[in-house]
Amino acid sequence: SRLAVRLDGFWDFALDSHDRGLDEGWWRTPLRDPTLMPVPGSFVELVPGGDGHVGPVWYQRDIVAPFDAPAHRWILRFDAATHQASAWWDDVPLGGHTGGYAPFQFEVSHLLRAGQTHRLAVRVDNRLTRHTIPPGHLTDDPVRQWFYHDFRNDAGLIRSVWLLRTPRDHIGDVRVRALLDENARDRGYLEYQVTIGGPHVEELDPRWVEINVLDHLGSTVASERGTKGRLIVAPVQPWSPESPYLYMVQVRYAPPGAPTPDIYEVTTGFRSIRVRDAQLLLNGTPIRLRGFGMHEDSAWHGRGHDDVRALHDLQLLRWTGANSFRTSHYPYAEETLDLADRLGLLVIDEVAAVGLNLSLNAGHVPVEDPRTFRTGGVDERTCAAHVAAVRELIARDGHHPCVIIWSLANEPDTREAAARPYFAEVVAAVREADPTRPIGFANVAQATPELDTVTDLFDVIMLNRYYGWYVSLGDLDSARRLLDDELRRWIATYRKPIIVTEFGADALPGCHDTDARPWSEEFQRDLIETYLDLLGGFPEVVGAHVWHFADFATPVGLHRAGANRKGVFTRDRRPKLAAWALRDRWTREQSPPDQEFPRAR
Incomplete structure (x- = not known):
């Protein structure tokens, strides 16, 4: 009853450098001198000039x-723009x-003309x-736009576009x-809510909607x-990293007189996740x-999403012995979370609220007033956009068993008193949308426990710390004491x-040093091992994510040698010394050992 047609491939494209397209009606005629x-x-x-x-x-x-367009309902869907x-x-x-980073769609049934272009x-x-x-903010200087995050502002139709066919009586x-x-x-327990549309929605009988839960053999279990x-x-x-068992939820809608039923399927897994005291429990067991x-960068x-890159990255992640990742600093493609479900990887799913900190100047941004949470800065309009973004995130990803924590921001300036009412509103929206998962945010180094104003609103403390790099550069003994x-x-x-949630050091690929000085692969390896040795001694520390x-x-910029070089793999995914050291450590920590990728069920 349903059909999904990818509109991926080569499109005509043009930069609108002077923002004339709306006034000149560029949508009305083919683009002039487009590129592919x-x-x-x-x-x-x-x-040229794209960067x-x-x-x-x-x-x-x-x-x-x-040619059968009039008999169906048609949806134009964008996975992200x-x-x-x-x-x-x-x-x-x-x-x-x-x-x-969220999907959106439009109904185009009334616009399709059978057989026409x-x-x-x-x-x-x-x-x-x-x-x-x-x-971010716009300026009149040659840069034209400043933003407050340390990654390139890649843009465009970065995920798939679809033309979807459904019955007119539809789910x-x-x-x-x-x-x-x-x-x-x-x-x-499976809680479900189904929204119905179409000609018969006014006389909807709930008995026309059937929910079936299927196991991996396709047998109905409920x-x-x-x-x-x-x-x-x-x-x-249960779903777990050791046994990532998945079920199919099949919804069938068949009102009397409809030519075909509508069938919609969602994959999910049964697991529990909660905080007790200072522990994070998966299925009742500390993890x-x-x-x-x-x-998402290559x-x-x-x-832009790439199935090959996504699978290769998660396979490399498994190769190191890792069991989890954070979607820093935005929701990743749905295909990536589908893979995490199947591979048994745990995910901290982060909304794109990075840069709520005008004092940090990660990108050396000139600001007229370093206060963040104020009128003209991050204010009630930003908060409304933030709430909308987390609601979209939960609506899209709530069925994924791999998602165990919602991360609501990265490095906001939570020292400011005005940060508290802002985050209280965001937290309330998340608790309403999903009361089952813990929530956290990645805390910036300046917001120490004595100065932070919002941590009590959250379930998990997530710390980004760079002792030995941005603080006490090269001094690992000092880094250990400070941490x-x-x-x-x-x-x-x-x-x-x-x-x-973040610690690490830049390492130029191929830069080696007998004294393990900063920027060498040896120093990066030693700093990471120093952190992991220390963190392993704290039972309250339930996770360590290398940055x-x-x-x-x-x-x-002058502070980046062509890229952020803190990866333990190069941009083309070749391992540095730190990747081998992590593999040696983490594969020994696995219980039971898991050298092979778990099979999806």
């Missing part, structure tokens, strides 16, 4: 409508979306302001939440009827996270689990 642009992908490395471009770009392609997008079908405006035009804008997530949305009963480990409810699955096979902060593709002292202060102040998995592209 692959979708999905970032345009930054593929067109320095600030403002809109335009994409166009032709679509031939199927960074950061603002507007679309036209021929001369008809479809609408727009703000936020660079239609033009799809999309305007994508990479400009960031103080009221976007992530924030509009399915939300599922799979929970494991910790008091009876062989029992699971079923129910209705648009909202709770199913018991017993006995249930310890080993892994990395990552980026040469030429930029932030040990700060951890003890956090533990004395809060009885919460701690994850050190970074692989070298990644950053804005041009």
Whole structure:
């Protein structure tokens, strides 16, 4: 009953350097002198001037409508467009979306003409302001745009575009939440909510909606009827890193008189995740996270999704012995989370709220007022965008068993008193949308336990710390003392689990030094091992994520040697010494040893 057609491939593309496209109606006619642009992908490395471009770009392609178009409902879906997008079908405006990493869609059923060729035009804008997530601001200087994060502002149609066919009587949305009963480990609960649309929605009978839970053999293990409810699955096979067992939730909608039923499927797994005292419990058992902060980044593709790169990265992650990663600093492609579900990897899923800190100046940004949470800075409009972004994130990713923590920001300036009401509103929205997962944010070094104003609102303490690099450069003895002292202060102040979500040092590939000086591969290895040796002695520290998995592209600047070089792999995924050291350590820590990738069920 359903059909999904990828609109990926080569599109016509043009930079709109002077922002004339709207006034001149670029959607009405074919683009003048276009270049070819692959979708999905970032345009930054593929067109002259792409790296320095600030403002809109335009994409166009032709679509031939199927001859059976009038008999169905048709949806145009974008998996992501960074950061603002507007679309036209021929001369008809479809609408727009703000936020660079969430899917959005438009119904185009009334616009398709059987057998005719239609033009799809999309305007994508990479400009960031103080009221976007992530924030930035525009200037009149040659740079034109400043932003507050240390990675390149890749943009464009970075994920797939689809033309979707459904029956006219259709399933509009399915939300599922799979929970494991910790008091009876062989029992699971599936909470579900189904939204229905179409000609018969006014006379909807809940009995027309059927929910079936299928095991990996395709056998039905539980079923129910209705648009909202709770199913018991017993006995249930829990999802875990050692056994990433997945179930299929199949929703079937068949109103009387409909020519075909609509069937929609969602994959999920039953597991529990919660905080108790200073421990993080998966299925009732304490866990310890080993892994990395990552980026969706590779040469030429930029932030554009690539199935090969995504699978290769997670295979390399498993090769090191890691069991987890953070989606720093934005939600990753849905395909990546599907892989994590199947491979048994644990994920800290982060919204794109990076750079809520005008005093940090990670990118050496000139600011007129270093206060962040204020009118004209990060204010109520930013907060509304932040809340919208976390709601989109939870709606998209809530069914994934791999997602164990929502990360609501990276390095905000939580020393400011005004940060508390801001984050109280964001936290309340997340608790309402998903009360089952712990929440955290990546704390910046300046917001010590004595100065931070918001940590009590969260479940998990997540610390980004660079002793031995940005502080006490090259002095690992000092780094160890400083980190040990700060951890003890956090533990004395809060009885919460701690994850050190960033630590590391830049290493130029091939730079070696008998004295292990900074920038050498030896120093990077030694710093990481110093941290891990110390963190292993604190039972309250339940995770350590090295920054970074692989070298990644950053804005041009004197403080970056062509890229951020903190990766334990190069940008083309070749291991540095630190990668081998982590593999040696983490594979020994695995219980039971897991040299092979777990098979998906």
